[in-house]
Amino acid sequence: MIILLPFLLAALMLLMKQKNTRLHLGWIVLPLPAALFIYFLMRIPSIRAGEPIENSITWMPSFGVNISLVLDGLSLLFVLLITGMGALVVLYSIYYLDKLMEGIRQFYIYLLMFMGAMLGVVLSDNLMVLYGFWELTSISSFLLIAFWHRRERSSYGAMKSMLITVFGGLAMLAGFNLLYVMTGTYSIREIIAQAGTLTESGMFIPSMLLILLGAFTKSAQFPFHIWLPDAMEAPTPVSAYLHSATMVKAGIYLVARLTPLYAGQSEWFWLVSVTGLVTLIYGSFKAIRQTDLKALLAYSTISQLGLIMSLLGLGSAAAFFTGTGDAVFYTMATTAALFHLINHAVFKGSLFMVVGIIDHETGTRDLRKLGGLMSLMPVTFSIALIGTFSMAGLPPFSGFLSKEMFFTSVLNIREFDILSSGYWTQLFPVIAWIASVFTFVYSMIFVFKTFRGKLREDKLDKVPHEAPLGLLLSPVILISLAVVFAFFPDLVSATLIEPAMSSIHTGLLAPEEAFEVSIHFWHGWTPEIFMTLGVIAAGTLLFRIYTRLRVLDREAGGTNALSRMYDFSLRLLEQGSRRLTDAYMTGSGRHYLIYIFSFFIISLLTVLLRQPGISFGMDQYASLSFYELAVVAAMLLAAFAVPFAKSRVSAILFTGGVGYMVTLLFVLFRAPDLALTQMIIETVSVILFLLCFRYLPKLKKQKEPLRFKLPNLVIAAGAGITMTLIALAAMGTSPFEPISEFFLKESYNQAGGKNVVNVILVDFRGFDTLFEIMVLGIASLAIYGLIHLRMETELPPLEPAKKELLPLRSNDVILQTVSKGIVLVILIFSLYLFFAGHNHPGGGFIGALMASAALMLIAIAFGMDQVRKVLPVNYRLLTASGLMLAILTASGSFLFDAPFLSHTFGHFYLPVLGDTELATAVLFDLGVFLAVVGVTMTIILSIGGEKKWNS
Template sequence: MSFLHYVIILPFIFVLLVPFLYKYFNKIHTGWFILTLPIGLFSLLMSYLPTISDGQIIKHDIGWIPSLDIHFSVYLDGLGLLFSLLITGIGSLVVLYSVYYLSKESEKLNTFYTYLLLFMGAMLGVVLSDNIIVLYLFWELTSISSFLLIAYWYKREKSRYGAQKSMLITVFGGLAMLAGFILMYIMSDTFSIREMISQIDTMSTQSLFVPAMLLILLGAFTKSAQFPFHIWLPDAMEAPTPVSAYLHSATMVKAGLYLVARFSPIFAGQGEWFWLVTGFGIVTLFWGSFNAVRQTDLKSILAFSTVSQLGMIMSLLGIGSLSVLANPTENAYFYAVATTAAIFHLINHATFKGALFMMVGIVDHETGTRDIRKLGGLMSLMPITFTIALIGTFSMAGLPPFNGFLSKEMFFTGVKNVTQAEFFNLQTWGILIPVLAWIASIFTFVYSMMIVFKTFTGKHQPEKLQKKAHEAPFGMLIPPIILVSLVIVFGIFPNILTETILLPTVTSILPSVLDGYGVVSEISHWHGWNLELFMTIGVIAIGTLLYLTMKKWKSIYKLFPDRFSFNRFYDRTLVRMEKNSNWIMRKHMTGYTRDYLVYIFSFIIMVLGYVLIKYTTFIWPAEQFLAPIQTYEWILAISTVLAAAAILKASSRLTAIILIGVVGYMVSLFFVIFRAPDLALTQLVVETISVALFLLCFYHLPELRREMRNIRFRITNLLISIGVGVIITFIALSVQGVNGLESISRYFVENSYKKAGGDNIVNVILVDFRGFDTMLEIIVLGIASLGVYSLIKLRLEGRDSIHENK
């Protein structure tokens, strides 16, 4: 097992240790023990930075299900290393932050860190897996673990609602993505992403190529909260702030971006890919920033801000795909700069947005509210927190000298270049992309100013706060201070990322474009008086004006009433689905066993009867396959039929039980006649136990009553009984009439003793050849037994409590 496998597995191993650490070291905050894991993994991954920077790729493979071509394959390139560093690096700071944010006296820390480690391991599995089936398993585990984290404060209705919404939307997208993966396998005959990339020429011409692309993008869009699937992200803000800082700024929501980037070598250059990725990204960018301004909760502002920034990165990945069409000309770099901007802004966003989420958590922790209408004047009371907010928001707004300014300028360059593209009629319609990007940037500037100035400047309102405002403990300030320090460092010295991170990552996304042309150049603050600079000046000027005059124009949001929102549509859809499902349940879940048997047997008659008639599969067995029927066999068969028919006319329950036993014993005699002593013995044991159990429960059984039913009830029973009997008889005769394949019984006769060391063929089949079936049957029976035991115990305990109350 390679070190990459350990990177994925170690968080799950720590999950097993968390309960013991929490129980036996309860005097120490559990987070201190957990902190060693992400720091260690981050340090280990950093040691491979020179290797990846040199263009080398690390991959290892462990066989898992070779017969299905499913292997635990791990692959470390620039893209995987970048995301792994974000997951472990931001994870380290989040764990440190949670040590001071979550109290060990009032919070269930073992639960929190269990969920957090599950999520960390799942995310590492997503970004390091080469096998798409393994990637899907980890993908869905991120949805499950994020659901648990969002619902951590499960007693709050909003937490449960947000967790359910995120789960439903992301799992829906995940299932669509799985269908896309299956189509990819059908086209390429492999589950390996690397091998798929090598088959681009043959795959792109197949009819399943575009459907697979659409399904995979659906999974990416739902996970990365792209319009209109963005509605789950704001409601997920009910999670604790460390969760928001980790999942919703640096890791989970960027899983969709990772998926688009990882599959870009396969789909980039397709018109559908460009329009969908770019189009949904630009719309999400605008819609997220536009709605962020109308929010009054700091976390909600950051939530819609995250939606907007994710749309920005998504659109850049789409624009960068044009470089594949321009390749191998020098124009390839012209469009690939968008991909460089996407990766650079992905890093920048993780730094300033993580710091801002932690800042909001500090404000909430120390004042008791996140409502900007109640906040204000905190600059003098919380100066360090104010500094963190100032740097983070200015970077998010795209102001120099911070890193956000650099990636925003590159973003403007990317969207500007679209208008000059000679593909997909972009010279006509491409102007919409930079226009929407520029308008969205104005709203980004407005909500950035709202966060910092409405919270920390203005009049202090202590009477509206639940706590007396004061600066947070220094330990809680360390993680956001580290992040804003990176904002400054990456802003002043951006080229420390050029060769180490940006170039290897862009190489992973656009491998063909790099043949002869470099797509990552030196990043600097000054490029002269170009269009991008004037766009930035316009953003600052108009954004400042809009911020200062918000009261005069904010009424435009009334044009978008909540009753027509996507959230309302989601809620109504959920309510309607629940009502419809309840209606269906009431119709068929009547509580009567007879009704359930009617459904089951009617389905059997219709499906199997249709097959027999449609495909003329009924074949009367030839004479050589039929054995003569002896007189004693006729006697046994007639006796069995008479005993079964007599059950229907039994006047007492005891008589019915005895007749059921007679039927069972008659069947065991048939097994004896047909030389199947094992089956006969099993049947005798089962029938004896069944009759004995019936008799043991006889005292507790209700009195047998014959309910008179109408003629329709009786005719239905008669028809279904005859239908099942006829269908099963025809199937049995058809099986006897077909001898196209060699009987499998010879294999068991020849190999039972040789391979399993047993003379009893039936036992060997059950225990060895079909051992997993038998084991699972035992597990099912065990679960059923535990369920029955639990129900009986709960009922008895309920009776005892009633007696005690009396």
């Protein structure tokens, strides 16, 4: 329920109507993250005691995919960040965003979707479930970044973040599947338990590389960082939440979670630590060159993420010293990573909010226009000062403590010679120190270039003044934590960092090496202190002169090289795909059929003829009767008549005749369910064809001499022969016993139904049916949307002579009179088919088609408007209701710890009816019934009820 609550509230907001404009929607959202934050705070004692909270819901056990959730030390740290920052961001957005702003409802819905997805990522123990939530974070962040969708840069930034992070996510999915192949499980804990036996597998290193690709793209590591600066087009609350505290930390979480699995590999150490250090120094260098405050914070975020990633890489060195005292020595880096993770969320979240306040009160974020705001905005200045000093690693703020631990870690790693690394590790402290100097410089640029100097009111869009209390409240709370955590670091070290460290280093430390995290301000005159003093001295000098250095003064014109490479690659891909598409998309239906059937014949016929053991024998088949031969002959004649028909109506009727002959074959073969379905499908299809073709001009056939085309003959004959051989091979070659025997024996024992066909549809193969009605629903909405676009300028004008074809209504009095009685009979029969379907021929699908046929008869006899009067239903909502009922019925099995789509049945004594069998599958079948009726009538009413086109 914890994961579901944000999604449920988002769905509730979608259905709500905001009648009271005095209430900001944020006040409805705020209690949820606040309550979740308190709930998780209350779980700290049990997590500290080494008692993780676990829960598992059976979903798809045959695939090894269950909804397994685990709250341990590491996930607790992240869920507190997600919910705590979420509450503060929602509070901030209440005062930042106008309550009457267009799209305010969508903003909070997207934000709740993201919150739920992030909770799913950090709580999931199953890799497939984790991947699902991982991609949902990409989708929801795309929607949030593109919130100002009318701005070209917003759409560009959203698409860029989506393409890069989803690309990494797909690579990560491949890595997860490699782990499954090696271990036979998707459970993270079970995979880590087998870590010692996996290192010799040839798939171990590829899985590591693919998973790191996903982590690096999500956490904006070099060179995949290019999406993050463009994502700053999102509203400031989104930047404060997604791009400083939560989404960009998903990759950090994944690396930390899988450290026990991969930490013993030198490739893991070098890739994670070096990528992090490169990202650290690159991001800090680029931040200095920015003139937009949000762009500066974007590159500083990239830099800080690189710092945390490098610390996780350095901390993985503990795996090489398992069972020795050196292991604890190297876990200092992991401790620093977790502590800086918290500090970064605190100071960067508050700084993003400060940028929003500056933009809100001055109308600009451009450093070239800002200055002199210190006296006008003293509270905002104080927040910015503490935040930037903490980001720069200056005392007495918490950022100083984690930065000192970072220096300790890079100094310690110089002793790390197990990999014969030579002098390469000697460069780690140098890179860290240079990057820290750059960090100091851009921190000073942020605060002093904005708040000191001369006020330039002529360049500002608004008269600057201090922000209201509501806007200041969230950043004040955040920045206060930077001071509290500095003087009382045990508040987080004992409660959050130690349990998280235990989760990360499971199996890497011997039991006797259980460590305690101790964070202090003063450790004497250590090398780290001298490095900090050097950073302050060099950083102050560089801040004074950086405007004179062309390489640091301003951002080079246009986008950077990596972004240009991304844009060029995208254009190249689009041009190549366009050329390829133009080469085969000729506009000729004949060409398309040639492509499809040629591939069909070559691929399948090759397999059939070359694969050993395939038999086409017909000894086991029954002999054909006279009636069957007659039906087949009639079917062939109807099919042969289609291309020679003189009108479209004739062609449609001949096509329907083929379908009705198939129906008759099913009757002869004693398959009543299939016969009923085929008959109603044909009826609906014929009417649908007639509705579509009535808008086309009259068919005019040019008299041309009949020409013989050899390619057409070869392809037609090849397709027919191939399909015939496939049917024969399927019957004569299967090495397995027919599955039909299982269904015949178990349909009643396991599903309580005697109609095997219906039992298969709603129980044994319920997944197929569920996805089929989903596809039908999507198709009906697509048809509805296309027809109601009403793009008059693009539609060809309808000739006046054909306007009399538009009304779809019969003037036949006999038809109108008879249909009144027939419709009632058909509707009653459709209900009978639905209720009887579990034990007799029928079911939800057939009953729905029969009910739709009755409504179509009303439309033909009396017109489309009469259908709306007889049954004034929004059929799109009916489709959604059917889908929702089917999904809820399928999910109800979770309440009884049964797999998704499990059904049960029993016998009950009911008044009047007596002993009655009730099955939950009937509810699922009711969802199918409603969805199919909704789909069918949406399509029919959209096509047949469309008003005439403007000529």
